[in-house]
Amino acid sequence: MTSTNHVQAKQELLNDPTANHEHLPILGHAELLDGAQKLVFDTTPEDANTIASIQTIAGTGANHLGALFLAKTIRPRTVWISDPTWINHEEIWKLADPDIKRQKYPYFNKEILDLDFEGAMSTLSSMAGEGDVVILHGCAHNPTGRDFTKEQWRAIASICEQKRLIPFFDLAYQGFATGVWMKMLGP
Ligand SMILES: Cc1ncc(COP(=O)(O)O)c(C=O)c1O
Structure with missing residues (x-):
């Protein structure tokens, strides 16, 4: 990536109001965990208390x-x-x-x-x-x-x-x- 592209990419990230720049919570990325649970266990909302996940x-x-x-x-x-x-x-x-x-x-x-x-x-x-x-x-x-x-x-x-x-x-x-x-x- 050239430095101009680098600056442009950085600016685009800063301009995106939906981008989250915080550290992940201790358990990991919530959407990734939900997706992984769904893939492996085909989970429904009722299963939420029976499966624990951590990234x-x-x-x-x-x-x-x-x-x-x-x-x-x-x-x-x-x-x-x-x-x-x-x-x-x-x-x-x-x-x-x-x-x-x-x-x-x-x-x-x-x-x-x-x-x-x-x-x-x-x-x-x-x-x-x-x-x-x-x-x-x-x-x-x-x-x-x-x-x-x-x-x-x-x-x-x-x-x-x-x-x-x-x-x-x-x-x-x-x-x-x-x-x-x-x-x-x-x-
Ligand atoms: C069965 C199995 N488990 C775990 C791993 C490790 O995965 P990673 O490379 O993401 O640490 C591998 C990698 O080859 C694997 O074959």
């Missing part, structure tokens, strides 16, 4: 705050992390509380380049215990790019309900990273 610095910050919150309140014995997963899940939970055990549940079968849904189900149903946290990638699983089908999500939800596990959805759409990994794996 964080990127997805890493969201994972960190979520892990810290659960570590300090629920104090799970174990957090279940998909195998494979985004490289930082393990580190973030270790930082939140090193005493919380980090265990893997099978997710991807490298032989057939497909989900290991049975492996995930059998590990979670036989080994996870009440109050454990299960990290689930809501979409665009990193690094495999393979997601559960609706039917499989229902089965995962039932296991969480039956065993009273705490699902932790990490929703991070990473088209680029996922695309690169799939190229490395196969066609």
